[in-house]
Amino acid sequence: MTEVDPDNETTFHVCVIKSDPQETETPKKAIFEELQRCRFCEDAQFAVKLALEEALCNAVKHGNRCDPTKHVTIRYAVTPEKVVIIVRDEGPGFIPEDIPDPTTPDRLPLPDGRGIMLVRAYMDEVVFRDHGREIYLMKRRQ
Numbered sequence: 001m002t003e004v005d006p007d008n009e010t011t012f013h014v015c016v017i018k019s020d021p022q023e024t025e026t027p028k029k030a031i032f033e034e035l036q037r038c039r040f041c042e043d044a045q046f047a048v049k050l051a052l053e054e055a056l057c058n059a060v061k062h063g064n065r066c067d068p069t070k071h072v073t074i075r076y077a078v079t080p081e082k083v084v085i086i087v088r089d090e091g092p093g094f095i096p097e098d099i100p101d102p103t104t105p106d107r108l109p110l111p112d113g114r115g116i117m118l119v120r121a122y123m124d125e126v127v128f129r130d131h132g133r134e135i136y137l138m139k140r141r142q
Contacts, residue, residue: 006077006084006138015074019064019089024056027074031085034078040141047122048083048139054115055087055135063089063133082124085137093131 005011015030017023031052035045056072064070070090077084102113120126125138 004077004079006079006082009075009077009086012075012077012084012086015076016071017074019060019067019070019072021057021060021066024053024060024072027076028052028056031074031076031078031083034076035083038078038080038083040083044139044142048085048137051119051123051126051137051139052085052087054119055085055137058115058135059087059089059091062094063091065091080141082138082140086134087137088130088134091133093133096128096132 003011004013013030015027017026028049032045032049035048040048056074059072060066064072072090073086073088075086075088096116099116100107100113102108102110102117107113119135119137122139123137124140125136127136128134129136
């Protein structure tokens, strides 16, 4: 088997799940085990866990609208130097720049809209691809 290389997406682990929030536990557990195996510090593990949970929630809830006939594909590579995670849904996509700023006074009381902001704050690199149907997340070892 080819060794996982975070700079070569063809070597990534792949996990495909149904659009069900409970299904997200399998990839989260697998990635978290890899982070521990590679001895990422607790702060980095927390950051990746938070970003991954947000990305998966957005893919299931907003991308696929919890449609049980649609899937979410998670590709990932974890090495001692960095972790790369790509989450892809089968939804219509969106324009990330059109998402309102959740820190404006009129949006502060609202219970949602902070996920993308948190993902960007905790990860070293975040790229939306294919019209928002795919999010690329990268965290380097500090």
